[in-house]
Amino acid sequence: MFRKIQLPLQTLNLVVGFMVWVLISSLLPFIKEDIAIQDGQLALVTAVPVILGSILRIPLGFYANQFGARKIFLISFILLLFPVYYISIADSLADLLIGGLFLGIGGAVFSVGVTSLPKYYPKERHGFINGIYGAGNLGTAISAFAAPVVATKFGWSTTVQLYLVILAVFIAGNFLLGDKRELRVKTPLLEQIKGVYKNEKLWLLSLFYFITFGSFVAFTIYLPNFLVANFGLDKVDAGIRTAGFIVLATLMRPIGGWLADRFHSLILLMFVFGVYTISAMILSFAPSISWYTFGCLSIALCAGMGNGVIFKLVPMYFQKQAGIVNGIVSAMGGLGGFFPPLILSLLFNITGHYAIGFMALSEVALASLILVVWMYFQGKMELAKEVIDHTIEGILITDTSGKIISVNPAFTSITGYQENEVIGKNPSILKSGKQPQTFYKDLWKSIEKNGFWQGEILNSRKDGQQYLQWLTISAIKNNAGDVVQYAGMFSDISSHKMKKS
Numbered sequence: 246m247f248r249k250i251q252l253p254l255q256t257l258n259l260v261v262g263f264m265v266w267v268l269i270s271s272l273l274p275f276i277k278e279d280i281a282i283q284d285g286q287l288a289l290v291t292a293v294p295v296i297l298g299s300i301l302r303i304p305l306g307f308y309a310n311q312f313g314a315r316k317i318f319l320i321s322f323i324l325l326l327f328p329v330y331y332i333s334i335a336d337s338l339a340d341l342l343i344g345g346l347f348l349g350i351g352g353a354v355f356s357v358g359v360t361s362l363p364k365y366y367p368k369e370r371h372g373f374i375n376g377i378y379g380a381g382n383l384g385t386a387i388s389a390f391a392a393p394v395v396a397t398k399f400g401w402s403t404t405v406q407l408y409l410v411i412l413a414v415f416i417a418g419n420f421l422l423g424d425k426r427e428l429r430v431k432t433p434l435l436e437q438i439k440g441v442y443k444n445e446k447l448w449l450l451s452l453f454y455f456i457t458f459g460s461f462v463a464f465t466i467y468l469p470n471f472l473v474a475n476f477g478l479d480k481v482d483a484g485i486r487t488a489g490f491i492v493l494a495t496l497m498r499p500i501g502g503w504l505a506d507r508f509h510s511l512i513l514l515m516f517v518f519g520v521y522t523i524s525a526m527i528l529s530f531a532p533s534i535s536w537y538t539f540g541c542l543s544i545a546l547c548a549g550m551g552n553g554v555i556f557k558l559v560p561m562y563f564q565k566q567a568g569i570v571n572g573i574v575s576a577m578g579g580l581g582g583f584f585p586p587l588i589l590s591l592l593f594n595i596t597g598h599y600a601i602g603f604m605a606l607s608e609v610a611l612a613s614l615i616l617v618v619w620m621y622f623q624g625k626m627e628l629a630k631e632v633i634d635h636t637i638e639g640i641l642i643t644d645t646s647g648k649i650i651s652v653n654p655a656f657t658s659i660t661g662y663q664e665n666e667v668i669g670k671n672p673s674i675l676k677s678g679k680q681p682q683t684f685y686k687d688l689w690k691s692i693e694k695n696g697f698w699q700g701e702i703l704n705s706r707k708d709g710q711q712y713l714q715w716l717t718i719s720a721i722k723n724n725a726g727d728v729v730q731y732a733g734m735f736s737d738i739s740s741h742k743m744k745k746s
Contacts (some may be wrong), residue, residue, distance in 0.1 A: 248365055250313070252377060254422055255358040257319050261415050265351035266298055267406055267605035269332065269341060270466035271392040273403040274473055274480040282338055290338070291466040293345040298352025299530025299579025306356035313359035315423025320443055321354050322416045333405035339584060352462075352579055353379075355570045358484025359556055364428050369506060372557030373464055376502020379495075379552055385465045386491030393469075393484040400638075448563045449620060450555055450570075451577035453514065453613055455553030456521070459581015460544055461494050462571045462607065468541070474536050489588035490541055494549035509556050510561075511621040511669075517551040525547025529600045538637035643731045647671050650730070659737050661707030672733065675704045677711045688718070694730075696720045701738070712739045 266492065270291040276282075282290060307319050315734040329345035336339050358378045363371045376735045389531035396404045441447050446503035468490060504513055527536060555574065563570040633640055639656035644651050649667050657663055662673060667674065680702065691698040699706045705711050721730040 247727040248424060249423055251363060251365055251427075252374065253423055254418065255314060255318070256378050256381045257312060258322075258415060258419065259355060259358055260384035261411055262321070262325075262351040263347055263382055263384030264411070264577070265329060265386050266294055266497055267383075267385045267465055268329070268392065268405060268408060269294060269345050270469060271388040272396055272401045273484070275396045276313060276335075276341070279401075280335065280337060280341065282341075285336050286338060287470055290341050290420045291470070293342055294348040295345055295466075295579055297349025299349070299576045301350060301353035302356040302576040303569065303572035303699065305353050306360045306575065307569050309357040309360040313424065313427035314357050314608060315428065317357045318354060318419045318423065319416060319495050321350050321357075322412050322419070325350050325412055329405060329412065331480040333402050333409075344463050355379075355579075356575045359559075359571045359575065361427060363560055364657075368560065370571075371560050372502035372510075372553065373469050373499060374502070376499030376505075376553035379498040379502070379556065380547060381497040382461065382498060382549075382552075383463075387490040388497060389465065389469060389484050390488035390490060393404065393481050397481065415613065420634070423681065423719055441563060441573075444562075446620075446649040447570060447573065450558060450562070451553065451574050451576060451617055452616070453518075454555050454574050454578035455581035456583075456606075456613055456713065457517065457548045457555065458575070459547040460577030460623060461552065462579065462581065463492075464541065464544065464548075465491055476537075486538070488546045493542055494545040494552075497546050497549025498553040501550035501556055503553075504550070505554045505557035509621075511624065513554045514551060514617045515614060517547045517554070518610045518617060521610035522607050522614060525610060527606060527611055529603035563640065615637060615732055623683060638734045641667070641672060641733050643672065643733075645728060645730070647731075659735070660704075661705075677703045677705045679703045679711070692718060695721075702735075712737050714738065 261702060273282075273287065273291060277287070300669075302572050305317055305321070325348070327346040328350075330407035332341065332348070356733070358381070362374050362378055366374050382658055395407065409492075451722075453629050465487065468487040469483045472478045472486055473480060478486070520543055524540045525549070527540040527543075532540065556571070558571055560573060588602055588605075631652045636653070637655055639659045640651075640653040641649055642651040643655055648669055649672060650669075652664050652667060656667075662674075684702075688698045688700075696718060699717045700715075702716050703711055704714050715738045716733060716735040718731060720728045720734045721732055723729050
């Protein structure tokens with residue numbers, strides 16, 4: 246019973262965590278009517294919750310493996326009671342900064358579910374499951390839409406205190422319904438970090454999530470006040486438009502995970518960063534509200550889709566260290582939401598517009614697109630290398646002059662020659678001397694005419710022992726049809742011949 250309800254329970258936990266996380270940004274137009282906040286300080290107030298919400302994701306992802314999601318969610322929600330109450334009675338900028346910092350715990354709980362939930366499902370469903378859980382981002386939309394509506398009637402302080410009731414309900418829910426028997430992973434933290442920090446895929450995935458989730462968070466906390474100040478919208482209208490951005494990004498997250506379960510994840514990311522590049526360029530030209538809406542919604546679509554795809558890739562590349570990697574990648578995504586509002590605010594104060602900031606987003610997205618293409622082709626090369634290294638047939642590759650440029654482990658196993666002993670040499674070192682010269686002339690005529698030769702040949706091992714090979718030599722051509730390399734694949738068939746005789 247408890248196993249079946251973990252997905253809906255943990256997804257709702259994330260909804261609540263994110264509702265609390267963006268509490269200040271959702272109510273900022275109301276709060277600044279009572280608390281004096283200068284324009285240059287607005288971005289800082291909204292960005293501060295992101296700090297702890299990012300940094301804490303690493304230990305929470307690790308401890309979710311150590312102690313289970315039930316305990317981590319319980320402790321997190323209990324701790325959130327204090328900053329939420331503190332903000333409800335805030336009367337200064339310092340109060341908002343202090344309380345906002347600890348609201349970050351609400352954003353940090355993201356790494357708990359992405360670490361816990363895959364334990365309950367087969368690998369082929371991890372993308373969709375993490376996408377469903379990630380739809381808990383909807384909590385930001387709920388706050389962006391509902392908090393201003395409630396604050397209009399009851400005031401922002403009372404609205405904040407209502408969140409205490411919601412947290413209390415979920416503390417009780419996790420205590421009663423959380424899985425006490427969740428599978429624990431006890432790998433030490435330092436051991437996990439040592440196993441991943443040199444892997445370039447960790448940092449590439451972190452960069453990609455820095456952009457996709459970072460832009461989601463940045464736009465969520467930046468839009469309400471920006472739409473009011475820049476386009477003169479009223480506060481409720483700005484909240485509804487922000488909620489629309491969040492809902493679209495949230496709905497695309499499980500769709501992105503579902504697509505990643507069925508199609509190549511890196512091809513999907515190529516689409517994501519391609520659209521990002523174009524959309525950010527549109528925003529950089531300071532367009533009208535209609536074009537601004539188009540650009541923002543395009544980014545929302547790609548942000549949600551990219552978020553779902555990336556957490557399909559994490560367990561593919563990292564199985565034993567999924568907890569710590571989920572924490573690091575999600576932390577980088579959180580930090581991606583911290584810096585853009587501050588940078589945009591700084592650039593606006595210097596230049597009077599946001600064009601440079603959005604153009605920077607476009608350039609970073611373009612760089613990410615290039616890196617994804619590189620990962621895609623590198624993955625193909627790694628797959629080919631895995632096949633070559635683990636096949637039982639010996640393989641040697643020569644250049645057009647006949648010098649050996651590569652061999653596989655099976656080559657060494659069959660011939661006795663190590664790689665460093667044959668690189669740069671001619672395959673004639675394997676000759677037994679039993680075939681006449683005409684045999685080799687006919688062999689090369691077949692390769693020139695047909696592109697390959699296949700047959701039996703008697704060759705020698707390093708120790709001089711002769712053995713019978715079944716050999717295939719193929720000419721490898723480029724797109725222009727020119728031969729660039731030759732590949733030989735062979736197996737030892739001596740024992741088969743002996744059995745037949």
